[in-house]
Amino acid sequence: MTMSRPSTAVGSTDGSGLWVQAPPGTATALLASRCLVCRRTAFPACSPCLACAGPTVEAKLVGPARLDYLTDITVAPPGALIEPPYRVGVARFDDFGLAVIGLVSGAAARNSTVEPFVYEYRPGSMTFGFREIAEAERMTR
Amino acid sequence: MRDVVIAGVGIHPFGRFDVGYREMGEVAATRCLEDANTDPADVDLILVANVGAEMAKGHNIFGRVRHTGAPVINVEAACASGGSALALGASLIESGAQKSVLCIGVEKAPRGFIAESGFESWQIETGLGVNPLYFAIQADELIRESDTTVDDLADVSVKNHGHAVHNPNAMYRKEITRDEVLDSRSICDPLRLLMLCTPNEGAAAVLLMHRDEARRRALDDSVRLTGLGLVSKGPDDWFVPGASFRLDRTRLTERAADLAYRAAGIGPDDVDVVECQDTDSASELLAYSELGFCRRGEEADLLRSGATTIGGRIPVNVSGGLLSKGEPLGASGLGQIHELVTQLRADAGPRQVEGARTGLAHVMGAGHNACVVVVSR
Numbered sequence: 001m002t003m004s005r006p007s008t009a010v011g012s013t014d015g016s017g018l019w020v021q022a023p024p025g026t027a028t029a030l031l032a033s034r035c036l037v038c039r040r041t042a043f044p045a046c047s048p049c050l051a052c053a054g055p056t057v058e059a060k061l062v063g064p065a066r067l068d069y070l071t072d073i074t075v076a077p078p079g080a081l082i083e084p085p086y087r088v089g090v091a092r093f094d095d096f097g098l099a100v101i102g103l104v105s106g107a108a109a110r111n112s113t114v115e116p117f118v119y120e121y122r123p124g125s126m127t128f129g130f131r132e133i134a135e136a137e138r139m140t141r
Numbered sequence: 142m143r144d145v146v147i148a149g150v151g152i153h154p155f156g157r158f159d160v161g162y163r164e165m166g167e168v169a170a171t172r173c174l175e176d177a178n179t180d181p182a183d184v185d186l187i188l189v190a191n192v193g194a195e196m197a198k199g200h201n202i203f204g205r206v207r208h209t210g211a212p213v214i215n216v217e218a219a220c221a222s223g224g225s226a227l228a229l230g231a232s233l234i235e236s237g238a239q240k241s242v243l244c245i246g247v248e249k250a251p252r253g254f255i256a257e258s259g260f261e262s263w264q265i266e267t268g269l270g271v272n273p274l275y276f277a278i279q280a281d282e283l284i285r286e287s288d289t290t291v292d293d294l295a296d297v298s299v300k301n302h303g304h305a306v307h308n309p310n311a312m313y314r315k316e317i318t319r320d321e322v323l324d325s326r327s328i329c330d331p332l333r334l335l336m337l338c339t340p341n342e343g344a345a346a347v348l349l350m351h352r353d354e355a356r357r358r359a360l361d362d363s364v365r366l367t368g369l370g371l372v373s374k375g376p377d378d379w380f381v382p383g384a385s386f387r388l389d390r391t392r393l394t395e396r397a398a399d400l401a402y403r404a405a406g407i408g409p410d411d412v413d414v415v416e417c418q419d420t421d422s423a424s425e426l427l428a429y430s431e432l433g434f435c436r437r438g439e440e441a442d443l444l445r446s447g448a449t450t451i452g453g454r455i456p457v458n459v460s461g462g463l464l465s466k467g468e469p470l471g472a473s474g475l476g477q478i479h480e481l482v483t484q485l486r487a488d489a490g491p492r493q494v495e496g497a498r499t500g501l502a503h504v505m506g507a508g509h510n511a512c513v514v515v516v517s518r
Contacts, residue, residue: 018263040376043385051376069281071330073271078256082268088329090278092388100385101269101278127267 149177223474305461
């Protein structure tokens with residue numbers, strides 16, 4: 001299938017091409033693409049492949065991923081709508097050979113196993129984030 | 142490359158000033174032309190590197206120098222703007238298309254975070270548009286994958302501030318201690334405030350001239366631009382503002398360095414002095430291996446050995462680097478060339494690298510740009 005590159009995901013609830021629509025606070029999948037020729041996974045998705053121009057298919061990045069990096073952001077950068085402090089990390093999806101930068105929920109620790117979820121970063125505004133899978137299981141119980 | 146002479150250099154100090162970018166650019170250009178003993182009317186082409194100023198910025202600068210009718214072209218490639226202008230100018234001279242090209246770099250950056258580094262709107266609005274975050278991810282990776290410590294990151298800043306004490310064109314000229322760096326505010330773990338450069342103001346200029354033209358004018362042709370590597374994003378590169386990266390990603394600086402060494406016909410062992418993109422302390426350490434001065438994972442050993450301090454085997458950022466000079470984005474790359482030429486002329490005073498005959502400059506910018514330049518005497 002072909003996918004267009006999202007121009008924005010802010011304030012949307014449908015993922016705007018970045019993640020699979022789901023209610024806030026629930027698990028989701030990141031919408032990546034996989035090239036049928038060079039086999040590279042890309043996030044955000046692209047079509048055709050930006051590396052080799054080959055055709056791509058949809059690839060959904062779901063957990064478990066490993067939280068390789070984690071930091072607190074205490075000063076908002078220009079244009080940010082999220083209120084600091086907030087947390088940002090790098091989730092490593094070994095099966096796809098890819099690491100993704102995103103918001104991280106408060107409880108996740110470095111090196112923990114995480115999954116993408118729909119992060120309501122201010123009332124009514126969604127983006128994707130990463131949370132510890134153990135945390136998700138606790139929420140389910 | 143054999144025919145590109147660096148006929149002159151000029152600089153307006155880096156820091157914070159009450160004058161505009163036009164005035165700073167004019168100062169650097171005028172000093173450069175005076176240094177080259179060349180009249181503005183003898184410049185065939187003017188390339189102006191800048192990121193944040195208004196339209197026709199280069200025209201507004203050179204319009205204060207002389208109305209010669211020579212074409213002015215503005216060049217923008219984020220932190221690699223100066224290197225990109227230099228690369229374009231050198232290529233035009235080497236090819237014989239131009240006899241003399243004046244490259245001017247200038248910036249008057251606002252205080253605080255650099256905005257608009259190419260992030261998508263969803264990255265900006267969700268708070269991911271933080272430049273230091275992307276440097277911190279690399280710093281953290283370096284610590285995880287080698288024996289580099291946070292103390293080493295602090296020591297890069299200590300070293301470069303020590304070098305800057307003797308550079309009148311640097312913004313910060315006071316020595317600092319490891320504890321001062323470590324005690325400064327955390328920006329993005331593991332980077333503290335004093336491990337990051339300050340976007341600021343300044344200008345630098347370099348006059349490139351074909352060797353035949355320099356000789357015809359009886360100018361000093363002893364300092365030459367002999368190697369050049371300029372690259373942008375390849376399939377597996379990652380830098381600001383990439384939202385994701387491949388686990389087996391490639392390095393822009395390695396490719397740019399390889400091109401520059403090949404063009405110059407030299408290797409890393411032939412380099413005497415280096416000015417590299419120390420946007421943050423870890424970026425300098427990464428450059429050690431990416432430029433070929435050590436193997437991957439041995440960056441901290443090279444620093445600890447003293448090799449990259451003035452007096453060592455391969456002194457790096459003898460000007461104080463961006464960590465001490467600050468980073469006026471459009472000017473920083475040409476400021477590096479100003480320092481290397483000063484070193485190769487043996488005019489650097491207390492910060493002189495003895496016997497320096499080959500220098501290497503390296504810049505890297507948002508949007509995935511890297512430029513490596515070899516300067517030889």
